[in-house]
Amino acid sequence: MRIATYNVNGVNGRLRVLLRWLKEAAPDIACLQELKAPQEKFPEGPIRDLGYDVVWHGQKSWNGVAILSRVGNIHETRRGLPGDPDDSHSRYIEAAVNGILIACLYLPNGNPRPGPKFDYKLRWFDRLIGHAAELVACKQPVVLAGDFNVMPTELDVYKPERWLDDALFAPEARAAYATLLKQGWTDALRARHPREKIYTFWDYFRNAFGRTQACASTTFC
């Protein structure tokens, strides 16, 4: 089964690219982040037309997460992490699909650091760690997929020394990610490429991804 994750940065602004990607890559399950659309503005029709069942948690302007499946109906198990009833951000949705529990997450960016946004990031990370501990204990197949907004190691970014003050490379954020992994999760990338310099983060300014990949079809083309 192919399970993919994609930060769309605006599900309506990026809809043509999203639909093309779903057709070409044809993931069995896809997790989307940064919908930037209220619940009623999610493009459900075009996605269902491609054969996907879908659940989503929208929000005006910011955030928003969705799970798509073309391998069986989606049974939503949770939206929002436990631990803070006042948290209004749409950043977590979870569902059972074809015998697998899928958690789609959009962890807070946390910049600037220090500041209240960074504090929120660390609190959200702690809540994720708490809930993830329960998921691990379930002893059934579980996938955490999404945008973790963390550079776990110096292998994950071009010139890590430039990011020492950034919330994504902060010691606290990297430690939180390590704590999460130690619960028993398998890092899908590092299980296969433990020592390889593979960027899991690109600066989206200055078309960093497109310039690095020397690729004719980035999301911005």
Add this chain to the structure above:
DNA sequence: ATGCCAGTCGTAGACTGA
């Protein structure tokens, strides 16, 4: 440090988030 992204409000482009 800067800022080539998207959405909002509102009808231009400053502001915010990231």
